[in-house]
Amino acid sequence: MDFAFDARTEELRARLLAFMDEYVYPAEQVAHEQRARLASPWENPPVVEELKAEARRQGLWNLFLPDAEYGAGLTNLQYAPLAEITGRSPQLAPTATNCAAPDTGNMEVLAQFGDERQKKQWLQPLLAGEIRSAFAMTEPEVASSDATNITTHIERASDGTDEYVITGRKWYISGAMHPDCQIFIVMGKTDPDGPDIRRQQSMVLVPRDTPGVTVERAMQVFGYEDHYHGGHAEVVFDHARVPVSNLIGEEGGGFAIAQARLGPGRIHHCMRLIGMAERAIELMCRRAVSRTAFGKALAQQGVVQNWIADARVQVEQLRLLVLKTAWLMDTVGNKGAHTEIQAIKIATPRTVVGILDRAIQLHGAGGVSQDFPLAELYAGARTLMLADGPDEVHQRSLARRELKKYL
Known part of the structure; x- marks a missing residue:
């Protein structure tokens, strides 16, 4: 077995380690001080935007995406030591390199399953770090460790419009408190009585400003609000309506x-x-x-x-x-x-x-x-x-x- 990193991984590791030493670690205290002066605790401290600009300038951007059309085109094995390095400063480094959850997973979903319109409208600005996103699956009223339990309804509108109507309550929705969060990927049931419990669910794109979408409160984790990742929120979908074209993939594919x-x-x-x-x-x-x-x-x-x-x-x-x-x-x-x-x-x-x-x-x-x-x-x-x-x-x-x- 060969335990050595390949040449590209070694080159990126060297650049990323230098970026951490020169920019990220010194920014940790600066970000803490700047955050105390922000009007909203959910805004990015100015130093975070400076880090993002520098990381992008150095080509340390979207390292997580294996699809070379959208990201760095690295394999999992190549990305592993790079993600480890960013994990040393998890509040700043993943965000600085546009490799922070939940945006990473959402970008992967859109790249793999989204249609061209969805990619243009939502994936491209996410890849550019211009907006943030959230993934809405976990619910407070059911044991969400079993995803087949989710109760959020995604129903075809009964008034003849080509829309879905979404009703449900989600919580610990990461990223939802960030002011730049513009899109939710929502998992709910389009066929709650279907015979195959793993074909009852679908995923739809729901813009945050959709009528009927309410971010009710921030959820803490051991007293922390995880500001840098956009927090975690309890979100209510009260008959929120989106076009059927916002479906990701196919019905039952969630x-x-x-x-x-x-x-x-x-x-x-x-x-x-x-x-x-x-x-x-x-x-x-x-x-x-x-x-x-x-x-x-x-x-x-x-x-x-x-x-x-x-x-x-x-x-x-x-x-x-x-x-x-x-x-x-x-x-x-x-x-x-x-x-x-x-x-x-x-x-x-x-x-x-x-x-x-x-x-x-x-x-x-x-x-x-x-x-x-x-x-x-x-x-x-x-x-x-x-x-x-x-x-x-x-x-x-x-x-x-x-x-x-x-x-």
């Missing part, structure tokens, strides 16, 4: 589109999580060599050495599994890599949460403060044990696949 969207989304999250873990290890080491307790440096305390050693071993294990998964997705497709995608989705968030937890412990009170990024990184990593399918759903599916060999 579940399949969701699965196609979530495969790359899951591995992208895991790639960035490894970067978060690397940042945590760096902070642990810097703290350990700079602080003294009970007569000696923390770096000389056996328990601290164990934490750092364990973290390094765990990150190396995770990285190998993520890279194998990326390689399989490139060579045998998402379906062929299904087991590995589920494995990384189970293993990566929970392991990184553990690493961040020890990093917080090593920093004492500072670890839970705003003076270090650890608490916010922890909140983000812990959320990913729920997002894109909770751990237990993936464990259930993975166990069934293993048991099937023996039945």
Whole structure:
């Protein structure tokens, strides 16, 4: 097996690492200070727009899209180490390079399933970073870990107009609070009584300014509002009407589109999580060599050495599994890599949460403060044990696949 990165990946890694050192890390404190002076907490601090302009100038833009017509044309294996680097500053770097969720998944959906009109109207401005978007699937009234449970209705208008009428309530809709969010991809049921529960759902494009669409409130995550990614919102669709031409793909294709969207989304999250873990290890080491307790440096305390050693071993294990998964997705497709995608989705968030937890412990009170990024990184990593399918759903599916060999 060849573990070396190819020439293009190495070249992009070098440029991206330099971009992080020269622009992103110095901007973290600047963005924090600028945000405090904004009229709306959901606006981008001016430094974010400066970062986006610089990243685009350097060609560090839309790196996630494997379709060369729309993005960088990188394979999953090529993109993995780049996403890891951006994960070291998850509030700024993904947005700066136009590689932030949920826009990434929405762009992939439009590129793969959208028609030419939809691509021109919504995909092109998303690729240019001119607008933001949201993906509306999760609902508060049902267990959304089972996507067949969703209750939002997408019905043909009864008055003879060529429109869909959308009624339902969604929550934790990422990106919906951002003032530049102009479009929702909404998943609902067009055939709620259909015999195949995986053919009942469809996806439609709903502009945010559509009458009947109300962003009711921002949803917090451990007290954080995730401003840089446009927050998370509870959204009500009260008989919102859109043209039937806003359907993505075909009626009944929503579940399949969701699965196609979530495969790359899951591995992208895991790639960035490894970067978060690397940042945590760096902070642990810097703290350990700079602080003294009970007569000696923390770096000389056996328990601290164990934490750092364990973290390094765990990150190396995770990285190998993520890279194998990326390689399989490139060579045998998402379906062929299904087991590995589920494995990384189970293993990566929970392991990184553990690493961040020890990093917080090593920093004492500072670890839970705003003076270090650890608490916010922890909140983000812990959320990913729920997002894109909770751990237990993936464990259930993975166990069934293993048991099937023996039945």
